[in-house]
Amino acid sequence: MLAMIPFPEISPEIFSISLFGFDFALRWYALAYIVGIVIGWRIVVAALKQPRLWAAPGAPMNAKQAEDLLTWLIVGVILGGRLGYVLFYQFSDYLARPADILKIWQGGMSFHGGMLGFIFAAWIFTGRQTIPRLTTSDVLVLGVWPGLLLGRIANFINAELWGRPTDLPWGVAFPGYGAQDCGQAVAEICARHPSQLYEALLEGVVLGTVLIWAAWKHGALKRPGLTSGIFFAGYGLARFLVEFARQPDAQFISEGNPLGLALHVGGYGLTMGQLLSLPMILLGAWLIARARRV
DSSP states (O other): OOOOEEOOOOOSEEEEEEETTEEEEEEHHHHHHHHHHHHHHHHHHHHHTOGGGSOTTOOSSOHHHHHHHHHHHHHHHHHHHHHHHHHHTSHHHHHHOGGGGGOGGGOOOOHHHHHHHHHHHHHHHHHHHTOOHHHHHHHHGGGTHHHHHHHHHHHHHTTOSOBOBOOSTTOEEOOSHHHHOSSOOTTOOOOBOOHHHHHIIIIIIIHHHHHHHHHHTSOGGGSTTHHHHHHHHHHHHHHHHHTTTBOOOGGGOBTTBTTOOSEEETTEEEOHHHHHHHHHHHHHHHHHHHHHHO
């Protein structure tokens, strides 16, 4: 039998209560969003309050404006994440049942859609407040990585978004028919890449460390666009690499396309996640090059 790690017995729900005939539960995924937002917001406020991090004329906004912007960003991420998932991954299904688009409690959020919603909300807010947009982006990306880190850990706890089958010793035996349907022999257990933890490491720990170091030790916030470029390029590259180990959404898999490639020619191609990450990598590289010329 191949070496593998059994899936830990952790309930997706932290606790649940019944009130007036209804069940209410606090799930790890919801807590990850809440804690990630709080930590990210505190990082942003801390950066705004340190004049030494900024070139003249100083930080792009004050703590009160950052708090007001937070509400806009939360709405933008939720709406963008949901609409992105509908358009990028399940369009035909939701086109047949448009009312299901509103059922966000059933799951289905796209990071790339959430990022577009994030950008759109920030663009509208900064325009209304006449706040410089590029330096605002630079400080906001400093607070994104905690949510990415905790969100991916919550994905692991939920036993969702698991990776492709593997015989590596750290492969995880995720529960459920879908996770165990690897085409293996009868009675054998299927181990998969814990791709959620790969993303938590790369998008959260590694990218977060680089961003904090660049802002606090390297003076990156004094060069408009630099930390934004690091974030976009770093996240795009991390997601692009992890996609090689991540199981694609079922709607992209077919008998002639077992790897679930959204764009493929002759058995080679890119997954939807990789296609959506390429523009982020290019945008990030352009912003970094632009900031270094200033």
